[in-house]
Amino acid sequence: MSDEKAKRIAVIIPYNSPSTWRKLEGIMTFARLRPEWEIALVSYDSPAAVRRAVRKANPNGIICARLDEKTMAYVTSLSLPTVVAFHPDDTQAKPKGATYVISDGQLIGRAVARHARARGYRSFLCVGRFGAEWENERFTAFESEISKFGGRSERLSAPFSQDALQKALEALPPRSAVFAADDIVAVEILNLAHRKGLDVPQRFGVVGVSDFTALCENSHPPLTSLDQDFARGGYLAAQRLDTILKGGIVPKTSYYPPGKIHERDSLPQVSAHHSLATDLAMAFIARNVAQPIEVPDVVSAAGVSRRTLENLFRHELKSSVAGKIRQARIEHLAKEISRSDAPINEICLSCGWPHAAHAMRLFKKRFNSTMGEWRKAQL
Numbered sequence: 001m002s003d004e005k006a007k008r009i010a011v012i013i014p015y016n017s018p019s020t021w022r023k024l025e026g027i028m029t030f031a032r033l034r035p036e037w038e039i040a041l042v043s044y045d046s047p048a049a050v051r052r053a054v055r056k057a058n059p060n061g062i063i064c065a066r067l068d069e070k071t072m073a074y075v076t077s078l079s080l081p082t083v084v085a086f087h088p089d090d091t092q093a094k095p096k097g098a099t100y101v102i103s104d105g106q107l108i109g110r111a112v113a114r115h116a117r118a119r120g121y122r123s124f125l126c127v128g129r130f131g132a133e134w135e136n137e138r139f140t141a142f143e144s145e146i147s148k149f150g151g152r153s154e155r156l157s158a159p160f161s162q163d164a165l166q167k168a169l170e171a172l173p174p175r176s177a178v179f180a181a182d183d184i185v186a187v188e189i190l191n192l193a194h195r196k197g198l199d200v201p202q203r204f205g206v207v208g209v210s211d212f213t214a215l216c217e218n219s220h221p222p223l224t225s226l227d228q229d230f231a232r233g234g235y236l237a238a239q240r241l242d243t244i245l246k247g248g249i250v251p252k253t254s255y256y257p258p259g260k261i262h263e264r265d266s267l268p269q270v271s272a273h274h275s276l277a278t279d280l281a282m283a284f285i286a287r288n289v290a291q292p293i294e295v296p297d298v299v300s301a302a303g304v305s306r307r308t309l310e311n312l313f314r315h316e317l318k319s320s321v322a323g324k325i326r327q328a329r330i331e332h333l334a335k336e337i338s339r340s341d342a343p344i345n346e347i348c349l350s351c352g353w354p355h356a357a358h359a360m361r362l363f364k365k366r367f368n369s370t371m372g373e374w375r376k377a378q379l
Contacts, residue, residue, distance in 0.1 A: 006037075007245060008040060008058060008060050009031070009037055010062045010063075011039055012062065013041070013044060014044040014066065015044070019230045020085075020230075022231050023085050023230045024041075026231035026233060026236070027235065027237060029234075034242060061244065062080050062083070063234075075095050076096055082097070083100075083240050085100075086100075087103075099254070103228050106141040108209055109140065112261070115226075115267075117151065119268070120175065121270065123177075124146060125153070125172060126156065127178055127180050128156065128181045131157050131158040139179070139181075169203075177204060177207060178206045178207070180207065181209065183216060183225055184210075187219050187223065202277075205268065207261075209225060209258075210225060210228045211262050216264060217264070224261065224264045224267035225261070225262055227260055229257070232259075268283030278317065280302045281313075283301075285298060285328045298325065299321070326362060327366070330366045336351055337374055344360075
């Protein structure tokens, strides 16, 4: 391709940010659709390093994330089409004429509120990290949604001390949940709770935003989080820049919606009909139905003694803990059989039943049907 047709795009990103790497994924996905695009990655190391790299790239347009004031001032001085894939509240200098692509804070707040409500929570604490405008947008939308169903929500805005956070967590009533501004502050809350003996989710649930997998799946306990869909943001940023380079008109600010909530152990289902220990136990069974869990695992998740949990199950569920595990496994097996044409033995094994004959006997007792008959009836 001739130099006249090529479009050189400088993408300025901090390499130590997982959100910007996801945005880069979206940018590169779009770039594959534009053979004329040449992407020059500019590592945000220092203002001087950025200037050198941008001069070398000689770009036709720029996509950048959160930058310091000097670097943003330099970007402004270039007078090039620029798309900022970050909330303008977090840039001290705003390029004149730049286009912003921002995740929709109101949709984030409402989505988390609806999910927490559906999980049975009615009392909430919002905990910020920076005191930034995007935090306020999320929390305001969350609180508005919570108020619609008579829920109660308080806010702990940054900056705050660890003592203040601890006191706020200790004051939470039963069946409360904490809405953290992002996964970073959510993990800090989980760590503090663990150090101070405030067991999560036995004392309260926690939900974050961003769904940084490495953090969420390895926190204690694993963190429920809303995927912010940064890849979509990167794709939209590239799309907006492409339109500008072609002489088109784009909105000054474009918003993109979040993805789905990834459920993990920090925000289980609870209800007002059973004791909290029963709810936690049943939520643990539901989340791990395909795993080889045993009664002690469920007891640990419930946060009470085995004797207490067995008594609660007999009184509230008319079953033993082991009985509920078997029931959940059989029902999970029935779902898998109805939507898969794999051999029955293979499905039994994948669902945690190493001995298919035993599973078949329990299945027949539960559904008054063989697995083969059940599969035919579901077609």
